[in-house]
Each structure stands twice: as structure tokens, then as C-alpha cells.
Amino acid sequence: MSLLTAILLSLLYYLGNSTWGLGVGWWTLMRPMVSGFLAGVVLGDPVMGAMVGAQINVLYLGFIGAGGAVPSDICLAGVVGTTIAITGNLSAETAMALAVPVGLLGTIINVAKMTINTFWVRIAEKMAAKGDTSKYYIPDVILPQLSLFIMSFIPCFLIVYFGAEYVQPVIDFLGENIVGALTTVGGMLPAVGIALTFKALFKGESIVFFFLGFLMVQYFGLGMIGLGFMAFVITIIYMQLKGHGLENIKAGFIQPEGNEETKYVLLDKKTIKKSWFRWIMFNQANYNYERMQGTGFCHAMLPIINKLYPNNKEKREELMQTHMQFFNTEPQWGACIIGLTAALEEKRAQGNEEISEDMITSIKSGLMGPLAGIGDTIDGGVVTPLLLTFFIGIAQTGNIFGVIGYVICAALFMWTVYWNSYKLGYEKGSDAIVGIMESGLINRLILGASVLGCLVLGGLVGNYVTLSLAINIPVGGEELFSIQEQLCDVILPGMLPLLLTLGTYKLMKKGVSAVKVMAIIAVVGFVGGLVGIFA
Amino acid sequence: MKNIVLTRIDDRLIHGQVVTAWIKQYPINKILIIDDELSKNKLMERIYKAAAPIGIEVIIKTLEDAKAFLMEAPEAGENVMILVKVPEIIEDLLNSDIPIDKVILGGMGAKKGRKTFNRNISASDEEIESFRRIMEKGTxxxxxxxPGDKAVNVKSLL
Incomplete structure (x- = not known):
């Protein structure tokens, strides 16, 4: 591998973890389908990159990472897995089996990042104590991103630059049988990703749609796009039958009323947009164990603070210190908290004495948890898995539209939530936020998305989880009875992948951790593949 | 005595980790938040109730009311998760002979008087003493x- 290629790949990995993804990097650049595709672009084979990345991404469909609990470094798995596949000329399944441990190792980087970032809080504190709003980006963005760059670029560079050339010899050394067994494991592992999503997504009543999606693909041979349209119509019919028609949902979202004339008094639209943009860009730029998004919150408040108190250094000091306290929420849905805080600070600056610092702090800390619960459920738990499932199904066929379509849809959805949430908080206030939470709209959205998600996820099982029996029973003379072709496939094609997925789900429901389940599958698949039970 | 399936110290109370992970892992249908301040705050009560997924009832009680509630006979199929912000509440429940076998330490945010204890857990000296006393009682x-994370015994962190 050339030095330049290795540098570009490592840069790609850093970007996936960084703050530069315009607020949606976490949903796009970081996902293996996207990072794998981009790694493919660097390595000169975008189609293969998209296919391998998509395969690896199935394992991480239901990746949430709530509150800094990151179960796997999925970006590293995507970049390294794809690189191994393309340079070592391996199948997507084999690459996936090798990418999993890389992803697990990568979690160390996240822990190190969140620990080291605590140091930058100290510098931010000093700036807050001086009321210095102009250089706050140094401790909130420059320093943490510099340390993240070092922590992510170097390990990735070492792996791809020095590791890639050994892939081919190691594979040759292992021989066909072992590589074949690894492929079996790689074909089985997506069951874990699907089962995990199952756990996050499926409310009792939507489970049946998983089977419907599965059957539609297995018996009717529907492609992903066909299944997507069918699933959409079925979801609308179901929601209408439940009395949750589209009109009702739309009407509910416009309902909140506020009194606009009291807004945009001291603040103007430009300042609000500036604050919003800083929030989407930098909310997790200095994510750390001590304050979580605390410094990011303050960074987003700076345009507001500057506008309200341009000549009052004491006030700036006070507000900077207040707003860099511990804060953690789901960035998209929680954006309304920044908007609301901006509105409250504006009123306070107008001389409203009913609003105290304590009151603002308690509203912030009261809302951040519940909104994180809602946001993690919708964004990480239903919408992203739904979009990924659908577009992975397209990318699998070597169609790069699968990747591009995903990025566009995910980014548009997240930006829409970011902006509308912020605006709702600023313009309509806390009653409107609570009103929307209580209206039941959110639960309807979750139900609709999980029905849709179940349908497409069911379709993915037969395509992505691969497992078949290689046992043939002699039935007189030269004739062989193939259990797979003459029994399983006759009754229900894709039966074994389905059973494997359901079995994995049961195990996890019983409390066996995903890592343990993966280890069990790795052992069973490897041994089964080696002795020739599985093909 | 109510059927307590999970007890957690987490000052964000109901949030992503609780909603997307813990209540999926255990058959929880009732979340009891014990916090004297919150029980008086109608707005926050509405917010927490609205943040819970379908099928989960949220109740917010003062420490005294919570004790009485936990002593009551369980309803059929009722599985309670206890959420508190600080360890002292747990200690108080244990002192009132409410049996809690296991407490999960999930989150305590940094604030004045607290130092970093472990990763996202900050605690004051008094709170750390409270951890000790809770464990001395056999909890x-x-x-x-x-749930997918490796569990770390708090004893090893002291």
C-alpha cells in the first residue's frame, strides 16, 4: 500500500469520528456502509467498498451509543474491514469476520478520547472565568480535535499501512478450509446485528411484520426497492386502521402555539442561526466524561451571550460558567433545549426577574434526559436502522446509489430535526416542548417507523444472513439427498438464516451480551464450517 | 413488598440508556423515581411521564411515600425499576428494611463539591462514604x- 493511500484511509477514519461532519457525521461518515464506500474510493474500487461496507454495517444496524456507551468502533471496523477485503481480495463475509475484533479493539480509542478531553475542560474553565468568548473554540474544538486526530490517525495508519500487506500471505497460509470457515462465520454474524435491532425496534405488535417482510422476499423474490414501496403502503394502511392517519400526525406537529412578538427582541434571526449552527457542528467536539456536552453547549450559547451582553464582562463570565456545566442529551431532539435557554436568557436580559439562573439550570437538566430518551429511540433505534436496512439492501447489489441515497436521507432527516427542534424551543418555549411530548405523536412516529423497519428488516434476513447445510445423505446407489436443497429450500428458502436470527434474539433477550453471542456464533460457525456441516 | 427488578443511580433519571437498553432487557412496567424535589414539580412530572415508552408507567414520589409504596403488596405482573439521583436515597431504603440486592451506578454528573470517581461518575466524599455503607449492608x-457493557464492581473502584 502506498503511503498516500494509508494516509487518506487514516484521515477518513479520523473524519468519521470527528466533529466536521456538519452535524450528521455520526449518522453518515461513521457508518461502515459510508466509510467502507469511501475507503473503496481511496483504494480505487468504490463498488466493492460499498458492498463490503454494507455487509459490515448489517452487524451494526442497531448501533445507538447512548450517553457515551459505545459498544464497538464501527467506523474503524468499516475502514479496516473494507481495506482488508479490497487489498487482500477477500469476500465481504470473510472481511466482516476480521472486522469485528478490530471494532471491539477500537472502543479503547473512545474511552481514551473521553478521558483526555476532560483536560480541555480545565482550559475552557479559565476562559469562562475571564469572560473570553472569542477564543473558546480553542479548548472546545481545536485541542480536542487535535488529540482525537492523533489518537485515531496513528492506530488506523499502523493497521492499514503495515497490516494490509500481510493479509494476502496470512490468508494463503491459513488455506482454503480455514478461510472458508471464516466466511461461514461472516455470513452468520449479521444475525447478531439484526437481532440487536429487533430488540431495540420491536414493540409487540410490529413483530408480525418482520415475518411478512421475510416471506415477501423469500417467496415473491421482491427486491429491496419493491419491498420498500410495499412496506410503505402496508405501514400507512396499518396506521390508518389504528386511527393514526397522516393528517392527524401532521396536524399535531403544527399545533403548538406561542407568542412570537416576545421573541427576536434583543436577539435576531442571524444570531439564532449562528447559535444553531455551532450546536450542530460542535455539540460533541469535546465530548468528555466530566461534562459530556457541557463545553459544546456553552459554545452554542456564545453568539447569544455576546449579543445580549456585548459590553458586560461580568455577565459574560457568569453565563459562560453557568452554561458549561454538565450537559448531555441527544443532539438532534435535544436542540430545543439550546433554543429554550436562548429564549430564557433573552427574557432575563430584558429585565424579567422571575427567571433565575437556578430555574434555567433546572429546566436544562430536567429536559436533557427525557429528550435523550426520545431522541435515542427515534434516531438510533428506529429511523437509522430503517434507512440503513433499506439502503443496505440496495448497496448489496453493487449499486452505489444505496450509499448516496442513505447519506442524503439520513442527513436531511437529522438536519430537519435539529432545526425544527431548536426553533420550537426558542420560538414556542417549554410548554410547546412538553405539549409535543405528551401528545402521543412521538409514540405514533415510533410505532410507524418500527412497523416499516420490521418489514424491511425481515427482507434483509434472507439476503444478508447466510447459512446453509452441506450434509448430504446417500439414498441408494449414487443418489444423494441434500438436506439443504431438497428439504429446507423446498419448504422455506432462507429458513436457517431466519432460525439463526431468532435464536440469537432469544439468547440476547435472556441477557447474554452481544459480544458473547458473537463469540458463540464464531465458534459454532468456524467448527461447523471446518468439519463440513455448514456450507 | 413490591417486586423490584432493577435499581439504578443516575441523575439524568429517564434517558437514552434507560429507555433504549435497560427497560428492553428487563420486564419493567413501572419506573419509580424517588426524589423529594421532583415530586413537587408538576412540569417535570409531566415531562418524565411523557418520556416513557408505551406500556411503562412513571411515578415520582418523595422518599417517605416511596417507602410506603414499596412496602405495599405487588400488583399482578408488576415489575418496578427504581431510579434515584444520589446514593443516600438507596441507603435510606436499605435502613428501612427494603431489600435491594444490587444497585447499578449509571451516572452522576460533575458539579461543585464532586470529584471524578470513575469515567462519567463524579461524587463527593460523603457520597463515596455512602457507596461504602451501601456495600457494607451486603448490597x-x-x-x-x-446491559451489554462489562459490569465493574464499585468495590474495586474505591
Missing amino acids: EMIYQLV
Whole structure:
């Protein structure tokens, strides 16, 4: 591998973890389908990159990472897995089996990042104590991103630059049988990703749609796009039958009323947009164990603070210190908290004495948890898995539209939530936020998305989880009875992948951790593949 | 005595880790938040109730009311998760002979008087003493963000 290629790949990995993804990097650049595709672009084979990345991404469909609990470094798995596949000329399944441990190792980087970032809080504190709003980006963005760059670029560079050339010899050394067994494991592992999503997504009543999606693909041979349209119509019919028609949902979202004339008094639209943009860009730029998004919150408040108190250094000091306290929420849905805080600070600056610092702090800390619960459920738990499932199904066929379509849809959805949430908080206030939470709209959205998600996820099982029996029973003379072709496939094609997925789900429901389940599958698949039970 | 399936110290109370992970892992249908301040705050009560997924009832009680509630006979199929912000509440429940075998330490945010204890857990000296006393009573304390994470015994962190 050339030095330049290795540098570009490592840069790609850093970007996936960084703050530069315009607020949606976490949903796009970081996902293996996207990072794998981009790694493919660097390595000169975008189609293969998209296919391998998509395969690896199935394992991480239901990746949430709530509150800094990151179960796997999925970006590293995507970049390294794809690189191994393309340079070592391996199948997507084999690459996936090798990418999993890389992803697990990568979690160390996240822990190190969140620990080291605590140091930058100290510098931010000093700036807050001086009321210095102009250089706050140094401790909130420059320093943490510099340390993240070092922590992510170097390990990735070492792996791809020095590791890639050994892939081919190691594979040759292992021989066909072992590589074949690894492929079996790689074909089985997506069951874990699907089962995990199952756990996050499926409310009792939507489970049946998983089977419907599965059957539609297995018996009717529907492609992903066909299944997507069918699933959409079925979801609308179901929601209408439940009395949750589209009109009702739309009407509910416009309902909140506020009194606009009291807004945009001291603040103007430009300042609000500036604050919003800083929030989407930098909310997790200095994510750390001590304050979580605390410094990011303050960074987003700076345009507001500057506008309200341009000549009052004491006030700036006070507000900077207040707003860099511990804060953690789901960035998209929680954006309304920044908007609301901006509105409250504006009123306070107008001389409203009913609003105290304590009151603002308690509203912030009261809302951040519940909104994180809602946001993690919708964004990480239903919408992203739904979009990924659908577009992975397209990318699998070597169609790069699968990747591009995903990025566009995910980014548009997240930006829409970011902006509308912020605006709702600023313009309509806390009653409107609570009103929307209580209206039941959110639960309807979750139900609709999980029905849709179940349908497409069911379709993915037969395509992505691969497992078949290689046992043939002699039935007189030269004739062989193939259990797979003459029994399983006759009754229900894709039966074994389905059973494997359901079995994995049961195990996890019983409390066996995903890592343990993966280890069990790795052992069973490897041994089964080696002795020739599985093909 | 109510059927307590999970007890967690987490000052964000109901949030992503609780909603997307813990209540999926256990058959929880009732979340009891014990906090004297919150029980008086109608707005926050509405917010927490609205943040819970379908099928989960949220109740917010003062420490005294919570004790009485937990002593009551369980309803059929009722599985309670206890959420508190600080360890002292747990200690108080144990002192009132409410049996809690295991406490999960999930999150305590940094604020004045607290120092970093472990990763996202900040605690004051008094709170750390409270951890000690809870464990001396035979209750197991573990640090664990989500069920998939490795559980770390709090004893090993002291």
C-alpha cells in the first residue's frame, strides 16, 4: 500500500469520528456502509467498498451509543474491514469476520478520547472565568480535535499501512478450509446485528411484520426497492386502521402555539442561526466524561451571550460558567433545549426577574434526559436502522446509489430535526416542548417507523444472513439427498438464516451480551464450517 | 413488598440508556423515581411521564411515600425499576428494611463539591462514604452504563 493511500484511509477514519461532519457525521461518515464506500474510493474500487461496507454495517444496524456507551468502533471496523477485503481480495463475509475484533479493539480509542478531553475542560474553565468568548473554540474544538486526530490517525495508519500487506500471505497460509470457515462465520454474524435491532425496534405488535417482510422476499423474490414501496403502503394502511392517519400526525406537529412578538427582541434571526449552527457542528467536539456536552453547549450559547451582553464582562463570565456545566442529551431532539435557554436568557436580559439562573439550570437538566430518551429511540433505534436496512439492501447489489441515497436521507432527516427542534424551543418555549411530548405523536412516529423497519428488516434476513447445510445423505446407489436443497429450500428458502436470527434474539433477550453471542456464533460457525456441516 | 427488578443511580433519571437498553432487557412496567424535589414539580412530572415508552408507567414520589409504596403488596405482573439521583436515597431504603440486592451506578454528573470517581461518575466524599455503607449492608454495587457493557464492581473502584 502506498503511503498516500494509508494516509487518506487514516484521515477518513479520523473524519468519521470527528466533529466536521456538519452535524450528521455520526449518522453518515461513521457508518461502515459510508466509510467502507469511501475507503473503496481511496483504494480505487468504490463498488466493492460499498458492498463490503454494507455487509459490515448489517452487524451494526442497531448501533445507538447512548450517553457515551459505545459498544464497538464501527467506523474503524468499516475502514479496516473494507481495506482488508479490497487489498487482500477477500469476500465481504470473510472481511466482516476480521472486522469485528478490530471494532471491539477500537472502543479503547473512545474511552481514551473521553478521558483526555476532560483536560480541555480545565482550559475552557479559565476562559469562562475571564469572560473570553472569542477564543473558546480553542479548548472546545481545536485541542480536542487535535488529540482525537492523533489518537485515531496513528492506530488506523499502523493497521492499514503495515497490516494490509500481510493479509494476502496470512490468508494463503491459513488455506482454503480455514478461510472458508471464516466466511461461514461472516455470513452468520449479521444475525447478531439484526437481532440487536429487533430488540431495540420491536414493540409487540410490529413483530408480525418482520415475518411478512421475510416471506415477501423469500417467496415473491421482491427486491429491496419493491419491498420498500410495499412496506410503505402496508405501514400507512396499518396506521390508518389504528386511527393514526397522516393528517392527524401532521396536524399535531403544527399545533403548538406561542407568542412570537416576545421573541427576536434583543436577539435576531442571524444570531439564532449562528447559535444553531455551532450546536450542530460542535455539540460533541469535546465530548468528555466530566461534562459530556457541557463545553459544546456553552459554545452554542456564545453568539447569544455576546449579543445580549456585548459590553458586560461580568455577565459574560457568569453565563459562560453557568452554561458549561454538565450537559448531555441527544443532539438532534435535544436542540430545543439550546433554543429554550436562548429564549430564557433573552427574557432575563430584558429585565424579567422571575427567571433565575437556578430555574434555567433546572429546566436544562430536567429536559436533557427525557429528550435523550426520545431522541435515542427515534434516531438510533428506529429511523437509522430503517434507512440503513433499506439502503443496505440496495448497496448489496453493487449499486452505489444505496450509499448516496442513505447519506442524503439520513442527513436531511437529522438536519430537519435539529432545526425544527431548536426553533420550537426558542420560538414556542417549554410548554410547546412538553405539549409535543405528551401528545402521543412521538409514540405514533415510533410505532410507524418500527412497523416499516420490521418489514424491511425481515427482507434483509434472507439476503444478508447466510447459512446453509452441506450434509448430504446417500439414498441408494449414487443418489444423494441434500438436506439443504431438497428439504429446507423446498419448504422455506432462507429458513436457517431466519432460525439463526431468532435464536440469537432469544439468547440476547435472556441477557447474554452481544459480544458473547458473537463469540458463540464464531465458534459454532468456524467448527461447523471446518468439519463440513455448514456450507 | 413490591417486586423490584432493577435499581439504578443516575441523575439524568429517564434517558437514552434507560429507555433504549435497560427497560428492553428487563420486564419493567413501572419506573419509580424517588426524589423529594421532583415530586413537587408538576412540569417535570409531566415531562418524565411523557418520556416513557408505551406500556411503562412513571411515578415520582418523595422518599417517605416511596417507602410506603414499596412496602405495599405487588400488583399482578408488576415489575418496578427504581431510579434515584444520589446514593443516600438507596441507603435510606436499605435502613428501612427494603431489600435491594444490587444497585447499578449509571451516572452522576460533575458539579461543585464532586470529584471524578470513575469515567462519567463524579461524587463527593460523603457520597463515596455512602457507596461504602451501601456495600457494607451486603448490597452489591456495580458500575454499568448499559446491559451489554462489562459490569465493574464499585468495590474495586474505591
